[in-house]
Amino acid sequence: MPGSVPEVRVRVMNSAPVQGDGEWVLYWMVAVRRTRFNFALQRAAFWASELGRPLLVLEALRCDYPWASDRLHRFILDGMAENRRAFGRAGVTYHPYVEPALGAGRGLLEALAARAGVVVTDDCPAFFLPRMVAAAAARVPVLVEAVDGNGLLPLRAADRAYPTAHGFRRFLQRELPRHWAEAPEADPLAKRSGPPAVPLPEEIFDRWPPAGSDLLMGDAAALAALPLDHAVKPAPLRGGSEAAGAGLSTFLSARLAGYAQGRNRIEGSAASGLSPYLHFGHLSAHEVAAAVLEREDWNPGRPSPKATGSRQGWWGASASAEAFLDQLITWRELGLNAAAHLPAYQDFETLPDWARATLLKHSADPRPHLYTLGELEAAATHDPLWNAAQLQLVREGTIHNYLRMLWGKKILEWTGHPREALEVMTELNDRFALDGRDPNSVAGIFWTLGRYDRPWGPERPIFGTVRFMSSQNTARKMDVTGYLRRFGPAGAADGR
Template identity: 55%
Template sequence: MNVPDIRIRQLNQAPLKGDGAYVLYWMIANRRTRYNYSLQRAVELSQALNKPLLVFEALRCGYEWASDRLHQFVLQGMAANQKSLKDSAATYYCYVEPEAGHGSGLLKALATNACAVITDDFPCFFIPRMLEQVAPRLPVSLEAIDSNGLLPMRAASQVFPTAYSFRRYLHKKLPAHLLERPQTNPLARIKLPPLKQIPTKILERWPQATEKTLQATPETLAEFPIDHQVGPSVFQGGMDAAKSRLKQFLDKRFDRYLDERNLPEEDVTSGFSPYLHFGHISAHEIFDQIINCEHWTIEKVLDQKATGKRAGWWNMSETAEAFLDQLITWRELGYNMCWQRADYDQYESLPDWAQKTLEEHARDPRDPCYTREEFENAETHDELWNAAQTQLVTEGRLHNYMRMVWGKKILHWSVSPQEALQTMIYLNNKYAVDGRNPNSYSGIFWCLGRYDRAWGPERPIFGKIRYMCSKNTARKFSVSGYLERYCRESRQGQLFD
């Protein structure tokens, strides 16, 4: 099955050159070899032109928030891709920039010898700007392929204000797209002409990453001009690690997910978001595994009414439906926003009602009121909040429920909602492996009213923004184990605000 046209975006007017040496797949967001529409499209072109396929994956060191944590995760993913492509019909070329700017000119040099360049479409962080700048400079056709989610980003022509409205749209439109699925392994049983060699001049100037570099040891990471204060996360990157996480979730956590996913002390959430963000796993692969467990077929939704309700439409178990609402509705709602609004990360993108109520309470007294540094160092009076921040800083992740409380209290204790937003973005993007993603921006902006409605009673500082606090969290769930694990100092009786 060919890649659907709706997932292919032509970025320039340069021609496809049939006399080129290879088809170039520039892997920038879908950093995997499975369930990858971009790789599938590159294989299609290679077959049609009877040309070799060169898969090019690079890692810059000059990107914002570059750190040992993010570098190690990406390098581990590159090592997994190198292993996966070793005996395939494609040639894999991975380049790791030793200093900022060293990789300048490499893509154009590779494109000069190419028939066409295929890359990944991703609506967030620096990637849209990079593609916009690169496209007119390349001498050959450049296509960006959407392999982000089950619904193609271009399928919806509007920004949805709530999960309910987006869910209703999905109920109507998603079944048709579920009939179009990426190939499990686009390179399986494929024969292509071998690439004799990457041009020597290119390899001399931009050497292929060594095995030592891809091992991403602390000694190796120390050589890069990146932030070494943000240490590696507690989990490993790459396709193999992602597949292992998926199996572990289905075998040991899935049955507990519905009842225990919001419990801070329990580790039953999927943990997929870092792997989804860096493209080490596809939402399609996760979906396929879920429906296999549920013995589900597409016929179960073809005649379903579009209700917009969270449960019942899929005709699956409650647990599966709850999980799919997170994987599809909430995750792809963020992609919908980022794809269509360049200001997705700006305060002005909040709903009018949220901006109005926050402005009405902008001069309410804040006591306490913390600086960004105090937040970053987990130096608040609230031990449960400090525990959440400590988890984020030390592990590179934050429990899903605690992430909401974490954001709400930053709003509560900041000098203004605008400053609160910038603090959340800074901390999340610096420390969370799944930061800099449409879904993580959704979570941050939800704390300020995006995708929500006005709530009562109206409160100081929050106005009509939904209120959450540590004290209520501790009433709803046991948090003693969470505090014991992440709190540096436990002052019993003075834990919560």
């Protein structure tokens, strides 16, 4: 459809009709929390001009989603403050609603949808979002479309979950060229026609008032008044698309060239640090990939080489750009692929047969060290490197990329059963990590238990043939002294 988005990205969520006499077109922003490179916003703007109705954007934040905390809220609120400015500049009504008390937001979506011609929302396959969107679509009297803005490859371009990165990469190399030209518009509101913004009806404004500037702009007391987990403090990293764009620019100019060699380095790591922005939808994977390829003078019209599934050489770019794109596209979208196509993708039972069998065979092996969730959360283990990684997670909401793997492997080793390890990893990662709850966290956590990997000999206690990692080896291979100093028990202070 001209001016709209690729059909494969649009999912019709109910059988209700378009209401030609609706007062507005509603975009219910739940995952892709940005105004640029946003397929769902592009689709909503298209409907608004088709129906000749104004566009109304609702970005709502509940207070009862799992692990709701000062940290997660603050990062999202930073983005909402920017979205308010950007929609204001574009002349679009934007309603940033932050639930002040449990259940206070109930009925808001229905009230706005009841007067809409069409509702467009984000199609995110993870966390509680699929259930929330499906339940809402069943309740409203108007067509609801969910639009997939997750990655470069539409979720429905694949018809199954891929068990290995190699297989997925081969599929991606065959499939991606036909989707490359169908990127989202940088500014979906630029060519918007149709009536100007409508003010939010008074009865809606009064019952569900927009978040105040104090809360959006960072007032600590306003955040403290919300019913959240206040023990998880705001992270030092600022949220929102502007901070994401600044992070991307710095990465491109200062670290991308050394990415292949330096991604895993602990001191002076070349990793991008972009995953929190990708997770909260403040940054588009399309935008990141295009920016990387532009620096490489890459020509999208060049003939694609054969899809071999090889990690290097497919893009015809530098080794570092290829390595980065492999993480950003293959690994990131492999996680999305599992979330979209593997039923119950967070269950232990979905591990590959060999991994489940070997872990269960060794589940009763004696554990030289056993820790409770509380001890692990408090970084109170015998292992200073692991403790430092856990303290980084608690203080900053991130863990150095390489250490994240070690962090997971040790939890497998130090808990009473692999199923318990899975629960503990999920709890700590999803509660403290800015990018937790993402399909990538499921992929990463399950990788430590054998998903996307192969058996490794020799067979060992606890791990069986699942890949083993040791802190001693890591400390031997990498310079960890500065890291241990920074995140030792007396290291940096909390929060920002």
